[in-house]
Amino acid sequence: MNRQIRQLAGGLMLCYVILFATLNYWQVGRETELNGNVENTRAVRREFNKPRGPIVTADGVIAAVSVPNPDPESDFDQQREYPTGDLLSNVTGYFTLNFGSTQVEREFGDVLTGDTTEQQVRALRDLLSSEVDNSGSIQLTLRHDLQEVAKFALGGRSGSVAVIEVETGAVRALYSNPSYDPSSFVGLPFEEAQEQIVELQNAPGNPLVDPGYQQRYMPGSTFKVITTGIALEAGVIDPTSEFDRTTEWVPPQTSDPIQNYRGSQCGGDLAEVFRRSCNIPFAQIAVELGPERMVSGTEAWGMDEALPIDLPRAAASTFGDTDDLDQQLPLLAIRGFGQNEDQMVPLHMAMVAGTVANRGRMMSPYVVEATFDQKGRVLRNTEPELWKTPISNQTAGLLTQLMTGVTEGERGTAGSVQLANGVRFAAKTGTAELGLIGDPDRVHAWMIGFAPLEAPKYAIAVVLTDLTSTQADAATGGREAGPVVKGVLDYLLANPMP
Amino acid sequence: MTDLLEADLEPPRPGRRERRAAAPRAYQRRNAELSLVIMAASITAVAYTVASLGTNAEIPPGLFGFVAFLLGLLLLAHFAVRKLARGADSTMLPLAALLHGIGFVMITRLDNDLASLQSLWSTLGIAVFVATLIFVQRATDLARYRWLLFFGGAGALLLPLVPGLGSTINGARIWVSIGPINFQPGEFAKIALAIFFAAYFADNRLLIAAKTWKVGPFRLPEPRFILPVLMAWGFAIVVMVGERDLGSSLLFFTLFVVMIWVATERVGWLVLGLVLFSGAAYFSWSRFGHVQTRVDIWLDPWSDSLGKGYQIVQSLFGLADGGLTGTGLGRGNPNQVPEAQNDFIFASIGEELGLIGATAILMSYLLIVGAGLRTALRTDREFEKLLAVGLTTIIGVQAFIIMGGVIKLVPLTGITLPFVSYGGSSLVSNYILLALLMRVSDSSARRLGEMPDEPTPGERWTAWLLRRQVRRDQKHATSRSGAGGS
Numbered sequence: 015m016n017r018q019i020r021q022l023a024g025g026l027m028l029c030y031v032i033l034f035a036t037l038n039y040w041q042v043g044r045e046t047e048l049n050g051n052v053e054n055t056r057a058v059r060r061e062f063n064k065p066r067g068p069i070v071t072a073d074g075v076i077a078a079v080s081v082p083n084p085d086p087e088s089d090f091d092q093q094r095e096y097p098t099g100d101l102l103s104n105v106t107g108y109f110t111l112n113f114g115s116t117q118v119e120r121e122f123g124d125v126l127t128g129d130t131t132e133q134q135v136r137a138l139r140d141l142l143s144s145e146v147d148n149s150g151s152i153q154l155t156l157r158h159d160l161q162e163v164a165k166f167a168l169g170g171r172s173g174s175v176a177v178i179e180v181e182t183g184a185v186r187a188l189y190s191n192p193s194y195d196p197s198s199f200v201g202l203p204f205e206e207a208q209e210q211i212v213e214l215q216n217a218p219g220n221p222l223v224d225p226g227y228q229q230r231y232m233p234g235s236t237f238k239v240i241t242t243g244i245a246l247e248a249g250v251i252d253p254t255s256e257f258d259r260t261t262e263w264v265p266p267q268t269s270d271p272i273q274n275y276r277g278s279q280c281g282g283d284l285a286e287v288f289r290r291s292c293n294i295p296f297a298q299i300a301v302e303l304g305p306e307r308m309v310s311g312t313e314a315w316g317m318d319e320a321l322p323i324d325l326p327r328a329a330a331s332t333f334g335d336t337d338d339l340d341q342q343l344p345l346l347a348i349r350g351f352g353q354n355e356d357q358m359v360p361l362h363m364a365m366v367a368g369t370v371a372n373r374g375r376m377m378s379p380y381v382v383e384a385t386f387d388q389k390g391r392v393l394r395n396t397e398p399e400l401w402k403t404p405i406s407n408q409t410a411g412l413l414t415q416l417m418t419g420v421t422e423g424e425r426g427t428a429g430s431v432q433l434a435n436g437v438r439f440a441a442k443t444g445t446a447e448l449g450l451i452g453d454p455d456r457v458h459a460w461m462i463g464f465a466p467l468e469a470p471k472y473a474i475a476v477v478l479t480d481l482t483s484t485q486a487d488a489a490t491g492g493r494e495a496g497p498v499v500k501g502v503l504d505y506l507l508a509n510p511m512p
Numbered sequence: 513m514t515d516l517l518e519a520d521l522e523p524p525r526p527g528r529r530e531r532r533a534a535a536p537r538a539y540q541r542r543n544a545e546l547s548l549v550i551m552a553a554s555i556t557a558v559a560y561t562v563a564s565l566g567t568n569a570e571i572p573p574g575l576f577g578f579v580a581f582l583l584g585l586l587l588l589a590h591f592a593v594r595k596l597a598r599g600a601d602s603t604m605l606p607l608a609a610l611l612h613g614i615g616f617v618m619i620t621r622l623d624n625d626l627a628s629l630q631s632l633w634s635t636l637g638i639a640v641f642v643a644t645l646i647f648v649q650r651a652t653d654l655a656r657y658r659w660l661l662f663f664g665g666a667g668a669l670l671l672p673l674v675p676g677l678g679s680t681i682n683g684a685r686i687w688v689s690i691g692p693i694n695f696q697p698g699e700f701a702k703i704a705l706a707i708f709f710a711a712y713f714a715d716n717r718l719l720i721a722a723k724t725w726k727v728g729p730f731r732l733p734e735p736r737f738i739l740p741v742l743m744a745w746g747f748a749i750v751v752m753v754g755e756r757d758l759g760s761s762l763l764f765f766t767l768f769v770v771m772i773w774v775a776t777e778r779v780g781w782l783v784l785g786l787v788l789f790s791g792a793a794y795f796s797w798s799r800f801g802h803v804q805t806r807v808d809i810w811l812d813p814w815s816d817s818l819g820k821g822y823q824i825v826q827s828l829f830g831l832a833d834g835g836l837t838g839t840g841l842g843r844g845n846p847n848q849v850p851e852a853q854n855d856f857i858f859a860s861i862g863e864e865l866g867l868i869g870a871t872a873i874l875m876s877y878l879l880i881v882g883a884g885l886r887t888a889l890r891t892d893r894e895f896e897k898l899l900a901v902g903l904t905t906i907i908g909v910q911a912f913i914i915m916g917g918v919i920k921l922v923p924l925t926g927i928t929l930p931f932v933s934y935g936g937s938s939l940v941s942n943y944i945l946l947a948l949l950m951r952v953s954d955s956s957a958r959r960l961g962e963m964p965d966e967p968t969p970g971e972r973w974t975a976w977l978l979r980r981q982v983r984r985d986q987k988h989a990t991s992r993s994g995a996g997g998s
Contacts, residue, residue, distance in 0.1 A: 015897055016889055018774040022901065023885045026908045030878045033912065034871060036921045040831045041867040048832030053817055053825070056833040059845045147569070 064127040067149035075158035077102040100193035101161045104224035108196035125150040125385045155184035155383045164189035167501035172480035174226040176364040182398035183377030190225035230357040234446030235291045236460045237352025244311030245299045246409045257281045257295035265347040289419035289426040293351045300350025305339035314404040322378040331358040364475035367462040371470030374410040376402040431496035434504045439465035443491030457483040461495035535963030541602040548606030556613025563621040566842020585638045592642040599957025600950040601883045615932030622853045633936040637943040644947035649968035651955045658711035665704030668697035669751045685755045699941035706902035713775035714895035721776040759927030770905045810923035830863035838866025853934040858918045881908040891956035900952045
């Protein structure tokens with residue numbers, strides 16, 4: 015029998031060698047392939063269960079925080095909560111197991127979980143304290159109170175409010191309708207969450223893509239700030255330029271005339287055509303500049319480039335299709351006053367106003383003021399960065415005068431908008447007629463500006479994107495967006511940063 | 513004359529030092545076992561701490577109590593061996609302790625609620641281990657109970673099919689519920705049948721091998737010799753298929769084929785076994801939907817990776833995530849695999865301890881198999897040889913079937929990983945098995961003269977009864993002769 019027992023030993027050993035070989039096949043041979051399989055959620059889960067620090071607003075309100083999971087049966091000890099609901103979701107984004115993460119949750123995920131090199135090194139130094147939780151926290155530049163004011167001022171209408179600090183580019187408010195509450199799907203079981211997200215994606219305006227910095231809208235007359243800036247820089251016009259008082263102008267290469275807003279007669283010196291927002295002078299300026307200078311000018315203002323914000327997937331403003339523009343001067347003319355294919359990101363328009371206020375220097379916008387490690391020590395304070403210098407200090411001064419005319423001058427389009435306590439400010443309005451087939455009266459009402467005039471601190475852009483403007487009831491930038499600007503700026507100037 | 517008889521019946525018990533001097537190799541083994549057991553306990557304690565650090569980032573609050581409990585149990589088992597099976601192999605108990613310890617840590621880490629129950633089962637397992645060593649002092653004694661064990665084993669296999677007693681968990685009707693107690697009688701039946709096979713083959717192996725019955729061109733063993741084993745085997749297979757427990761069915765089949773092959777020394781039995789197995793496999797594949805499902809999942813789990821193939825696909829994901837070194841105890845997601853604490857515990861180990869840890873588990877089983885078969889080789893009694901072969905085959909094959917199933921080497925069958933999986937029946941029955949294997953090992957050491965073959969307490973008791981009888985008889989005779997003489 016001993017021979018058979020030895021053979022049995024050999025046979026069993028062979029079985030185990032095969033087991034060992036198979037283990038190698040799975041754990042080493044196909045390791046990379048299996049770990050890359052989309053159904054393998056282990057890496058995501060590991061990430062998901064790490065302690066994750068909070069996101070706090072500039073005024074100390076918690077916008078995102080991890081709390082102990084009340085469900086003891088759950089695989090995860092932590093649960094992400096968004097106490098501010100839909101107020102800051104466009105900036106904080108969301109953090110989910112199955113649907114990834116967005117915005118600050120995504121861009122600063124490594125800080126929140128303590129995975130940056132610096133945090134790792136510091137954790138090493140703190141090893142003796144046996145602290146395993148290495149999560150960092152984020153302080154936003156945004157103010158919770160200002161978000162509330164912006165939301166209130168919009169009053170449920172579709173649109174965006176963007177407020178930046180002109181000298182730094184810090185975003186103090188960025189609120190848009192429609193918004194969404196991350197709690198409506200974060201933490202739900204897979205299928206319910208998926209249903210919610212698909213519903214949001216299919217909702218009008220797709221709130222998951224922030225209207226404030228990830229979408230763009232036709233700017234209308236607010237674009238004249240850019241056209242004027244380019245023309246002043248190029249020397250094509252100066253403050254003494256005069257424009258014919260007329261109702262129609264036929265640009266080259268066409269017989270179709272261009273009209274002023276609602277066919278009115280408009281003209282005069284630069285200050286007058288700017289504050290009354292005539293269309294024809296700016297069409298003429300654009301044609302005189304020509305495609306090349308116009309396109310390079312818009313690029314100098316940061317168009318056709320994704321906004322350099324510290325958030326993922328920022329949109330780029332656009333001057334439209336610029337191929338063969340010299341054969342399509344009528345289009346160039348129309349784009350000169352902000353229609354046709356011009357599309358601007360609302361935040362970018364706040365930056366345009368900010369550039370004028372900041373003596374021609376366009377700052378990179380940012381939403382994260384500072385990052386902190388687990389012990390509350392600063393990891394990084396965001397340093398303001400210059401992005402573009404589209405205009406000189408002198409041009410900025412001229413534009414400031416022109417924009418002051420809009421709020422203070424005779425027949426200025428924002429004359430009806432006056433700030434509390436007599437605070438002076440500069441602005442430009444815009445009413446973009448979309449000319450949609452089937453919805454001909456649909457307009458975007460804009461207003462951009464900055465205050466206080468003497469020492470500009472904040473720049474603002476407001477757009478209402480879902481308005482209907484009729485002959486009897488004209489929805490213009492001054493009338494619709496103006497009160498929103500006033501509401502936000504009044505609050506902001508009365509309640510500066512604590 | 514009287515004095516001589518007294519001395520003969522009651523040899524003087526040697527002192528401790530003399531006992532040691534008389535059996536140096538046995539004591540060497542026990543000392544080696546002690547240090548290995550302490551090593552296994554240390555590994556378990558460290559793993560327990562690391563798992564807690566990995567899961568909750570804290571030193572487990574009951575660490576001291578756990579270590580005391582662990583050491584207490586293992587030292588109890590060790591000293592029982594030292595007292596009751598001094599010559600036994602030195603590696604079996606430490607290897608089982610290591611597997612048991614790693615399993616316990618994984619179970620605690622997977623589901624903390626199961627920990628207290630599993631520690632109860634562990635205590636019970638060690639208690640039964642000691643009890644088995646106490647009650648089975650001579651391996652050959654077991655052979656006397658072969659028919660009792662045969663009918664007991666068969667009855668145990670049938671129990672889950674009794675209405676009101678049996679209950680179906682996860683599709684297999686292998687559980688018996690009496691009040692709050694659930695157990696799997698099949699786990700114990702495998703040991704009973706191994707003992708029966710060993711006893712029966714030891715007696716009849718030559719008769720079975722003789723093949724004196726001519727049926728046409730074939731020469732077969734006499735039917736009356738082969739009938740009982742065929743009955744036992746067929747019975748087990750039918751019941752197992754009826755209970756939908758494919759893993760156990762495969763295990764019984766392998767056990768039977770291996771034992772009859774070793775006993776008869778005829779390779780034809782292996783061939784016949786293979787043919788029968790292929791036939792049975794094809795038959796059950798074509799007739800039973802659940803078998804077909806299992807095979808389909810085995811061949812291609814990816815096509816239904818969120819449904820029927822989910823468990824095996826998640827198991828493979830876990831293994832890949834673990835890679836060479838593992839994610840670290842408490843740092844992986846082994847709970848992604850359903851039933852991680854039972855059948856799939858090997859996948860959890862592969863995930864968190866990596867290829868290295870999984871290989872350590874593999875090696876532990878291989879070493880137990882080696883020790884078991886070495887025991888079979890060393891002993892000169894056929895019954896003990898066959899018993900050691902049977903018990904070793906159970907452990908080695910059962911571990912192979914489930915580990916192979918988890919890593920998609922063989923079709924997955926629900927069966928526990930000996931010593932590692934959660935569950936009382938499995939743990940207790942495997943400790944019985946271990947005690948029997950060590951008993952066989954100890955018996956052979958005694959016969960090889962590695963230690964004096966002292967009488968067992970049972971034998972001493974019989975001797976004492978005998979002595980009392982002799983004294984009475986003598987007294988009787990003396991008083992009678994005295995009366996007669998004076």
